[in-house]
Amino acid sequence: MSRLALLALAGFLTACGGDLQAAGQKTLRIPIPTDGPKNLDPVRGSTMYENQVCSVIFEGLLQYKYLKRPYELEPALLAEMPKVSGDGKTYSFRLKKGVRFQDNACFPEGKGREVVAKDVFYSWKRIANKGNDPKSWWLLDGQIKGFNEYRDEQNKAVENGGKFDYDAAVSGMRLFADDPYRFELILVEPNPTFQYKLAMFQLFVVPREAVEHYGVRFTRNPVGNGPFMLRKQDHWTTAKSIWLYKNPTYRQETYPDEYGDDDKKAGRHKAAGKRLPFLDKIEITFFVESQPMWLEFMSNNLDYTTVPAENFAEPFVRRSRKLRSRWRKRGATGYAVPLLDFIFRGFNMEDELVGGYTKKRAHLRRALQLAMDQREINDAFYNGINTIYDGPIPPGLAGYPPNGKAPDSLRGPSIERARAELAKAGYPGGKGLPKLDFWTGQASQAKEQTEMLQRQMRRIGVELNIHLVDFSTLIEKVHKKQAQMFSFAWGSDYPDPENNLALFYGPNEAPGSNSFNYKRPEYDKMYLRMRAMSSGPEREKLAIKMRDMVLSDVPYMGSMARTRFYVVRPWLLNCKPAEVFAGWWKYLDIDESKR
Amino acid sequence: MLAFAIRRLLLNIPIYLGILLLVMGALRVNDPIHFRLSKNATPEEYQAVKESLGLDKSLLVQYWRFLTTLDLDTESWDTPGITVGEKLGDAVWPSLAITLPALILTSLLSVVIGLVSAFRRGTSIDRGLVFFAVVGMSVSFLVYIVILQYFAAFRLNEWMGKTLFAIQGYDPTQPGWWIKFCMLPVAISTIVAMGYDTRYYRTVMVEETTKDYIRTARSKGLPERTVLFKHMLRNAMVSVVTRIMITLPFLVTGSFLLEVYFNIPGMGKVLISAITAKDFPVIQGFTAVFALLFIATNILTDILYAVVDPRVRLS
Numbered sequence: 001m002s003r004l005a006l007l008a009l010a011g012f013l014t015a016c017g018g019d020l021q022a023a024g025q026k027t028l029r030i031p032i033p034t035d036g037p038k039n040l041d042p043v044r045g046s047t048m049y050e051n052q053v054c055s056v057i058f059e060g061l062l063q064y065k066y067l068k069r070p071y072e073l074e075p076a077l078l079a080e081m082p083k084v085s086g087d088g089k090t091y092s093f094r095l096k097k098g099v100r101f102q103d104n105a106c107f108p109e110g111k112g113r114e115v116v117a118k119d120v121f122y123s124w125k126r127i128a129n130k131g132n133d134p135k136s137w138w139l140l141d142g143q144i145k146g147f148n149e150y151r152d153e154q155n156k157a158v159e160n161g162g163k164f165d166y167d168a169a170v171s172g173m174r175l176f177a178d179d180p181y182r183f184e185l186i187l188v189e190p191n192p193t194f195q196y197k198l199a200m201f202q203l204f205v206v207p208r209e210a211v212e213h214y215g216v217r218f219t220r221n222p223v224g225n226g227p228f229m230l231r232k233q234d235h236w237t238t239a240k241s242i243w244l245y246k247n248p249t250y251r252q253e254t255y256p257d258e259y260g261d262d263d264k265k266a267g268r269h270k271a272a273g274k275r276l277p278f279l280d281k282i283e284i285t286f287f288v289e290s291q292p293m294w295l296e297f298m299s300n301n302l303d304y305t306t307v308p309a310e311n312f313a314e315p316f317v318r319r320s321r322k323l324r325s326r327w328r329k330r331g332a333t334g335y336a337v338p339l340l341d342f343i344f345r346g347f348n349m350e351d352e353l354v355g356g357y358t359k360k361r362a363h364l365r366r367a368l369q370l371a372m373d374q375r376e377i378n379d380a381f382y383n384g385i386n387t388i389y390d391g392p393i394p395p396g397l398a399g400y401p402p403n404g405k406a407p408d409s410l411r412g413p414s415i416e417r418a419r420a421e422l423a424k425a426g427y428p429g430g431k432g433l434p435k436l437d438f439w440t441g442q443a444s445q446a447k448e449q450t451e452m453l454q455r456q457m458r459r460i461g462v463e464l465n466i467h468l469v470d471f472s473t474l475i476e477k478v479h480k481k482q483a484q485m486f487s488f489a490w491g492s493d494y495p496d497p498e499n500n501l502a503l504f505y506g507p508n509e510a511p512g513s514n515s516f517n518y519k520r521p522e523y524d525k526m527y528l529r530m531r532a533m534s535s536g537p538e539r540e541k542l543a544i545k546m547r548d549m550v551l552s553d554v555p556y557m558g559s560m561a562r563t564r565f566y567v568v569r570p571w572l573l574n575c576k577p578a579e580v581f582a583g584w585w586k587y588l589d590i591d592e593s594k595r
Numbered sequence: 596m597l598a599f600a601i602r603r604l605l606l607n608i609p610i611y612l613g614i615l616l617l618v619m620g621a622l623r624v625n626d627p628i629h630f631r632l633s634k635n636a637t638p639e640e641y642q643a644v645k646e647s648l649g650l651d652k653s654l655l656v657q658y659w660r661f662l663t664t665l666d667l668d669t670e671s672w673d674t675p676g677i678t679v680g681e682k683l684g685d686a687v688w689p690s691l692a693i694t695l696p697a698l699i700l701t702s703l704l705s706v707v708i709g710l711v712s713a714f715r716r717g718t719s720i721d722r723g724l725v726f727f728a729v730v731g732m733s734v735s736f737l738v739y740i741v742i743l744q745y746f747a748a749f750r751l752n753e754w755m756g757k758t759l760f761a762i763q764g765y766d767p768t769q770p771g772w773w774i775k776f777c778m779l780p781v782a783i784s785t786i787v788a789m790g791y792d793t794r795y796y797r798t799v800m801v802e803e804t805t806k807d808y809i810r811t812a813r814s815k816g817l818p819e820r821t822v823l824f825k826h827m828l829r830n831a832m833v834s835v836v837t838r839i840m841i842t843l844p845f846l847v848t849g850s851f852l853l854e855v856y857f858n859i860p861g862m863g864k865v866l867i868s869a870i871t872a873k874d875f876p877v878i879q880g881f882t883a884v885f886a887l888l889f890i891a892t893n894i895l896t897d898i899l900y901a902v903v904d905p906r907v908r909l910s
Contacts, residue, residue: 035868038674130643133675135632137640155643219676238674238682239868240765240860285763288855288864291741292763295749299762472629472873479629511638 026590027281028572029302031293035239036286039219040230042204043126046135048491048582051201053284055583056244057102058204058224061093061120062195064581067259067268070396071495071580073199077115077225079181082198088190088532093117095181099251102229104221106213112249115205115225117183121173122166123205129164130155136202143194145172145186166208192534196494199581225251227277227586244282255574255587266333268574271589278574278589303572303590307565312383315567321385323567331570331594337579338387340394340492341561342500345372345438345453349555350517351484354436357520357553363425364433365554369410370418371460374558377452381445387561391547392500394561398535399497399543406551411558418460430461438464439478440487441471450487479511488515495580497543498531504550516555523549571595596901600894607890612662618882619658623650627873631672648672648875666880673872679880682865689765690849690861692777697784698846702839705789706828709796713804714823724793732790739783740856747779763858780853792838799834803827832903840896844888 037050045054063076075081077099083092101112127134128151140147150170158164172186187194197203210223222230228244230236235243257272271278287293290308297305307315315327316334323334347365349355354365374388387395389404390411405411412418419429427433436457440450447468454464464485469477477483490513492499506524508514526546533539566577571594574587628644645651649660660666667680674682712724748762760779766772803809804827812822849863862881869877 035864038872039676041675044675130640130647133644133647138637141637216670217676219674221676237685237860238677239864240858285858287763287858291744292856292858295744295762299749299752301762470625472626475629476626511641 024592025280026278026592027283028279028585028588028590029283029285030585031296031302031305032284032286033290033293033306033308034286035288036242036284038238040222040236041132041219042123042202042206043132043134043136044219045202049286052582052585053242053244054201054204054222054224055226055581056228056282056585057222057226057230058201058206059226059583060199060201060204062199063583064199064578065258066256066578066584066587067263067576068256069260073195076199077120077205082195088192089187091185091187091194093120093183093185095120095183096251097181099225100249101207101210101225102223102247103249104210104223106207106210106223112223112225113207113209115207116180117175118180119205119207120183121170121175122208124173124203125150125166125170126206126211127202128154129158131158131164134202136200139197139200139202143187143191143197144170145188146170147172190532193494193496193498193531196496200493201582226583227253228279228282239286239288241283241285244284246277246280250277253586263576266576268576271574271587277586279585282585297567300569300595302569304566304568304575304577307567309383309385312385312565316565318383321563321565327567333568333570333575335566335568335575335577337564337566337577338395339562339564339579340396340495342392342394342490342492342503343386343560343562344392344488344490344556344558346478346486346488346516346556347554348478348481348484348486348517349519350481353434354484355517360425362552362554363421364427365557366410367418367421367425367460368457368462369554369557370412370414370421371457371462372453372557373413373456374411374560376413376456377449378560380452381449382562385563385565387563389559389561391551391559392503392556393497393543393547394492394500394559397492397495397497397500398540399501399547401544401547406548408548408551410551410554413456413459415459422460422462427461430463433462435463435465437467437484438487439467439469439474439483439485441474442468443471446487478515481510481517486515492580496535497540497547498527501527501530501543501546504546504555518550518553518555520549520553596898600898603894603897604890607894611886611890614886615661615879615883616658618879619654619661622873622875622878623654625873627672627875630873661879661883665883666876667884669876669880671869671874671877673869673874673877679876682877683862683881683884686849686860686862686865687847689859690854690863691846692765692767692773693780693784693853693859693861694846694849696777697781697788698839698842700781700785701788701792702835704785705792705796706835708789708793709800710823710828712793712797713800714819716801716804725797728790728793728797730790731786732794734787736783736787736852739786740852743779743783744856747782761857763856765857765859776857776859780850780857780859784850784853795838796831796835799831800827803831806830830904833900836899836903837896840892840899843892844885847888848885 032049032052034049037053039045039050040054040057042054042058045051059076061076061078062073065072065074077095079094079096095115095117099115101115103110103112107113124140126132127137127140128147142148147170150168154164154168174184176182204224207223211218214221220233220236227247227250229247231245253276255271255274255276259269263269290310293305294308294311296302315323317324321336323332347354355361378384378386378388387404389395390401390406390409393399395404422428422430438450440446450466454466457464474486478486490500490503502508503513504516504518504523505514505527506519509517509519523546526542530539530542564579568575571591573589573591578584628641631644632640649657667678669679671677671679671682708724712721715721744762748760751760752758758775761775765776769775809822809827812826847862848866849861851863851867854861854864866881
């Protein structure tokens with residue numbers, strides 16, 4: 001076919017097809033590099049993709065300040081930050097007035113009503129109902145006075161053929177008859193990190209009418225009060241795409257006027273004080289494979305993208321991690337956003353061979369730690385872009401060692417030291433040491449990574465017996481304390497070191513989050529003290545002490561955190577990608593003239 | 596004919612029941628519950644999920660439920676709010692939009708090429724066609740996808756300044772959608788399948804050319820076209836029908852690689868995602884439907900044999 005004929009055909013197709021976008025409409029086109037969210041009911045959600053979409057449809061009491069680093073909370077649905085009583089247990093809240101749920105058929109005449117205090121408690125009580133298949137009961141477990149008892153009673157009533165009563169009283173949840181915007185919460189014990197939970201999407205506010213109207217299909221008919229809404233159910237095709245439209249009744253929220261120098265330099269300050277959201281529509285496409293995502297971005301069909309590992313060297317210089325000049329000349333901007341990751345290889349501290357707190361056992365674990373070459377793993381499997389650090393506290397949080405290196409670092413490879421430690425453990429040259437069982441989940445490159453680790457251990461005469469199993473088997477083995485060594489990762493739920501230090505708190509032992517079954521009474525005491533303290537130098541000091549104690553005992557090998565790289569097109573304004581919180585799409589704007 | 600169909604149907608019932616039992620058993624080898632829980636899940640939550648999914652009930656009770664409903668009215672575990680029936684129903688059309696045209700195109704082209712190749716056996720035309728067929732089937736499916744997506748979609752669009760073939764997507768509400776979203780996947784599917792089919796049909800045709808009736812037809816002085824299309828093709832139709840009929844049930848399974856790379860919300864993508872997420876109801880529901888289709892197609896194939904070739908008797 002001649003070029004002319006092809007052009008004619010293309011012209012015809014574009015004329016009769018193409019995007020029927022309304023003139024002047026601002027549409028954000030972005031990717032999610034997986035098959036996307038599976039449901040949009042906050043209590044059933046657990047993945048970051050569900051978080052991303054839920055966070056623009058629903059809202060919670062608090063949100064993160066968009067431009068502020070380190071991260072800080074600010075009121076979202078609340079009129080002001082919660083007031084905490086002197087004993088740290090009672091939280092008093094006041095909601096903003098005039099915030100309305102999105103218009104939807106579930107409301108009389110399809111008009112969304114005002115959000116009031118009882119909606120907050122209703123939404124939270126849904127997480128106690130086992131029938132809702134909640135993924136995040138741990139958020140409120142043992143936190144609010146009388147809430148665990150309420151959960152037990154109501155679920156028992158359901159088991160006995162009754163109904164889950166959302167109107168039943170909870171001693172720690174107080175409403176005020178004369179003020180529908182005011183409510184109080186009484187915690188079981190003081191917990192300053194509780195505020196972070198108020199910004200998590202699982203505790204976002206939903207209208208009871210919508211849940212009752214749609215029943216189980218609420219998961220696909222989300223109704224919130226957020227800046228964007230799912231207008232029609234068929235605007236969401238599972239594993240393909242989702243279209244969200246501007247919520248015309250969104251509350252009066254303006255672009256933040258608190259910004260740093262870097263924001264000013266990038267022009268992110270210009271929209272300060274303007275009403276949100278700026279966009280009319282968000283088109284999100286889900287990509288299981290990275291090639292089509294990258295090609296769509298290169299065709300200017302996406303406004304930003306995260307950079308797939310195999311394409312990293314195209315826009316970024318591998319060594320400096322800076323955007324290449326030819327990309328900068330085209331107006332693109334690059335961002336490296338660190339994740340609150342803790343990727344590690346754990347030991348079961350109850351295991352007869354590698355566990356325990358005697359000197360010999362500690363020497364053995366130290367030997368393995370010193371034999372491990374994380375840089376080699378990073379270079380081979382992550383293009384060298386991950387951050388290697390000491391301790392369980394990821395970069396950016398209080399207690400993270402300067403430059404990632406703790407004073408008593410045991411970071412390998414240090415083969416001679418490793419051999420010496422192994423000899424002290426009673427296994428010179430690895431003699432007499434049985435093969436160690438290492439359990440890992442079947443994931444992309446898991447086999448190759450484990451083989452590399454196996455080779456590294458062989459250098460000191462230690463043999464690993466690899467068990468490559470599916471993820472559920474791995475969890476089962478760890479939960480049953482049957483995995484001698486295992487490969488795991490932890491993504492912090494909120495930007496506070498407490499979340500990661502809880503992984504070594506004795507009572508959290510398997511099947512809890514302390515997969516290492518690490519038990520040190522002095523550590524536990526420090527953890528409880530720290531949990532009750534507010535942020536500050538004293539608390540940070542304690543976090544460092546706990547970090548160093550864990551480093552010395554070596555209940556795991558190596559710490560690594562991923563960095564996500566973004567490339568942003570010049571017409572996308574106000575963009576400051578974040579991984580710790582979602583919902584930042586509402587601050588974005590498009591300059592259509594630059595497309 | 597009817598008696599034959601009923602007899603075959605009855606014979607296949609135990610096979611069908613066995614398939615369902617096998618699938619159920621295989622899916623329960625590994626516990627799927629941990630997969631569905633968050634990292635902070637407690638043992639009580641584990642138990643609650645087990646009960647909510649009905650996995651605390653005996654295998655017999657679960658099997659009976661599966662048999663009576665085929666799980667089509669069951670809510671998908673992985674995507675709550677949608678039943679298995681809805682999920683499969685939504686996914687089958689995008690898959691068929693690719694697989695059906697690809698099958699028609701592949702079969703037509705392969706039969707014609709196979710015929711020409713057999714007819715010109717030993718000539719450079721035959722050797723050339725066989726060479727391309729071997730090359731076609733030797734190169735990985737994924738290579739075609741990656742290369743054609745890059746050149747025939749991304750580069751071509753860039754060169755033309757317009758979108759002729761979309762890099763990815765599927766939107767039947769757009770006019771001209773099939774050319775934009777399906778043409779390239781169909782072309783790739785056809786190129787790969789043609790390699791296998793052409794070689795198969797060539798072998799069938801070559802075998803036919805050596806038979807007595809062809810020699811007789813030629814010695815009677817019939818024109819080659821008549822020999823080829825009237826006599827040879829008709830007799831070779833049994834093999835053609837068999838191959839096409841065997842392929843029919845697989846039309847609904849879609850193509851995972853094509854659907855993933857071109858972001859087509861079809862059955863291949865749904866199935867693999869269900870397997871990865873251990874979405875039992877979707878896997879079981881699909882297997883039940885697929886096994887039914889397979890059995891029905893087998894019976895239909897036997898009947899079609901008799902229609903195409905009167906020498907075959909349904910006894």
